[in-house]
Amino acid sequence: MTDKLQLISCNKVHSGELRRYKHQASSVNCEMTFAVFLPLQALNSQGESLPALYWLSGLTCTDENFSQKSGAFKAASELGIVLIMPDTSPRGCNLPGEDDSYDFGSGAGFYLNATQAPWSEHYRMHDYVVNDLPELAEPLFNFSGERSISGHSMGGHGALICALRNPQRYNSISAFSPICNPSECPWGNKAFSNYLGNDRQQWKEWDASELLGKATDQLPLLIDQGSADEFLQLQLKPQALISAASKADYPLELRMQSGYDHSYFFIASFIEDHLHFHAKYLK
Ligand SMILES: CC(=O)Oc1ccc2c(C)cc(=O)oc2c1
Numbered sequence: 001m002t003d004k005l006q007l008i009s010c011n012k013v014h015s016g017e018l019r020r021y022k023h024q025a026s027s028v029n030c031e032m033t034f035a036v037f038l039p040l041q042a043l044n045s046q047g048e049s050l051p052a053l054y055w056l057s058g059l060t061c062t063d064e065n066f067s068q069k070s071g072a073f074k075a076a077s078e079l080g081i082v083l084i085m086p087d088t089s090p091r092g093c094n095l096p097g098e099d100d101s102y103d104f105g106s107g108a109g110f111y112l113n114a115t116q117a118p119w120s121e122h123y124r125m126h127d128y129v130v131n132d133l134p135e136l137a138e139p140l141f142n143f144s145g146e147r148s149i150s151g152h153s154m155g156g157h158g159a160l161i162c163a164l165r166n167p168q169r170y171n172s173i174s175a176f177s178p179i180c181n182p183s184e185c186p187w188g189n190k191a192f193s194n195y196l197g198n199d200r201q202q203w204k205e206w207d208a209s210e211l212l213g214k215a216t217d218q219l220p221l222l223i224d225q226g227s228a229d230e231f232l233q234l235q236l237k238p239q240a241l242i243s244a245a246s247k248a249d250y251p252l253e254l255r256m257q258s259g260y261d262h263s264y265f266f267i268a269s270f271i272e273d274h275l276h277f278h279a280k281y282l283k
Helices: 064-069 073-079 125-140 152-166 186-196 200-206 210-215 233-237 238-248 264-282
Strands: 006-013 014-026 030-038 050-054 083-084 143-152 171-178 221-226 252-257
Touching: 006 083, 014 073, 014 125, 030 064, 030 125, 050 125, 050 152, 050 264, 064 083, 064 264, 073 083, 073 264, 083 125, 125 143, 125 152, 143 152, 143 264, 152 171, 152 210, 171 264, 186 200, 186 233, 200 210, 210 238, 221 233, 221 238, 221 264, 238 252
Parallel strands: 050 083, 050 143, 143 171, 171 221, 221 252
Antiparallel strands: 006 014, 014 030, 030 083
16 A cells, blocks of 8 residues: 555654655545654554544645644653544535635535535545545554544544544544534635535435434544633534434543633643543543
8 A cells, every 4th residue: 555655755753753745545536645643652563553643634734734823742642542644625626616725625624525516526625534534544663553532623523423423443532622513604604605515404414413423333432622612602513413412322421721822822731631531432
């Protein structure tokens, strides 16, 4: 599988390696970039078997924001967890409007499979994250077969829908400030109407609150939300997820963190908690 990957860069960090790769991806029909953090344990020739945590970033981000701003590598090194960090959308596909706004198109793939032209040919980030990326990234180390998923904002919602739609593939889910009910917020309305069309029944298949409300398989789920988040009321709507979890008896731990906003300062403050949370379910 590694012959399909082109190494872009490699930096030593916390005794491990942060590598960036590019490759042609069949799910999204274009070139994609991703980053992987391999702790020291993944680099020695004995090849201790290690689990993976997928990180999905939010609107406007690339594979690089989490690497540069979260401070996750020290804990990932100590816990022996490989981090796999995809980009947030296909790019450079020359679709009309692809680069016109921060909340749609490039940097805003929403981790779903678009059904509407012209987006449906490339904007299939669900299949990329759930199928293509694991096939390429997991052979880079001695993979234990255990994976979990986390993310921020649009990526927090992405982590929720990837795991709720494919509970057998993940051991645990976490999110920072996720969009909780995209069918009922402006970012979600814009993305879903363009990617999925106007039939709101179809939207339910990609909305975390809808999926959680009818989930039959339950995964451990941790969410951190800042109380001073500027997007809390209009866009994120955690109450919808709390209500769905309560109706479905789904075990959700949602921690309201006093005074934190939507930025990576919030993520950096609690990422170690999230890594320790996932470590419990990855061994
Ligand atoms: C690096 C960074 O600040 O990331 C960032 C900023 C803002 C947002 C918003 C507004 C939404 C989202 O989904 O992600 C996101 C990420």
